[in-house]
Amino acid sequence: MDAVYTKPGYLFRRMQQIAVSIFVEECREFDLTPVQYAALVAIQTHPGIDATRLSAVIAFDRSTLGSVIERLEAKGYVERAPSDEDKRVKLLHLTKAGAALLRNIMPSVDRAQARMLAPLKPADRKMLMTLLSQLVDLNNEVSRVPLRAEDALEHLGKTG
Numbered sequence: 001m002d003a004v005y006t007k008p009g010y011l012f013r014r015m016q017q018i019a020v021s022i023f024v025e026e027c028r029e030f031d032l033t034p035v036q037y038a039a040l041v042a043i044q045t046h047p048g049i050d051a052t053r054l055s056a057v058i059a060f061d062r063s064t065l066g067s068v069i070e071r072l073e074a075k076g077y078v079e080r081a082p083s084d085e086d087k088r089v090k091l092l093h094l095t096k097a098g099a100a101l102l103r104n105i106m107p108s109v110d111r112a113q114a115r116m117l118a119p120l121k122p123a124d125r126k127m128l129m130t131l132l133s134q135l136v137d138l139n140n141e142v143s144r145v146p147l148r149a150e151d152a153l154e155h156l157g158k159t160g
Helices: 008-026 034-045 051-058 062-074 096-117 122-138 149-159
Strands: 078-082 090-094
Touching (some): 008 096, 034 051, 034 062, 034 096, 051 062, 051 090, 062 078, 090 096, 096 122
Antiparallel strands (some): 078 090
C-alpha cells in the first residue's frame, strides 16, 4: 500500500479528513461546518456580497454553495436581499444571530486550528504552513474552483 500511503494526494486527503473531524469536534455545540464558517466570515467581512462572488472569495463550488447559504439562512445566520441594480441577484448579510455566532465560535475555531498542527514542533508548524501556502498559491489555477478573491472583491468594491 506504499504506492498509495506515501503519495501527496493521499496524505492531503487524509489531512483534510482529519482537519474537518477536528473542526467538527471542537465546534460541535455550534452545529457549523468548516465551509459554513468560511462563508459566514466572508459575508461578515464583505456585507452585501452575492453568492457568485462569495464562491470566488472562499474558493467553493457555486452550485454547492447555494445549499450552504440555504442552511445558513434556515438557521437564522444569514439573510438575502435583492440587489438594487438587479433584483435577480441576492445580496448576503449576516443577521445579529450570525454575528453573535462568529464571536462565540472563535475560541473553538482557534482550538481546532491549533490541534491540527499540535503534533508538530513550532518550527515545523511554521514551515508546513509556509509550504502549504506556496503549494496552494502555485497550484491555484488547476483547482476545480480557483480562488478569485481579488477579482470578486474588486467588483464588489465598485458596486457595493
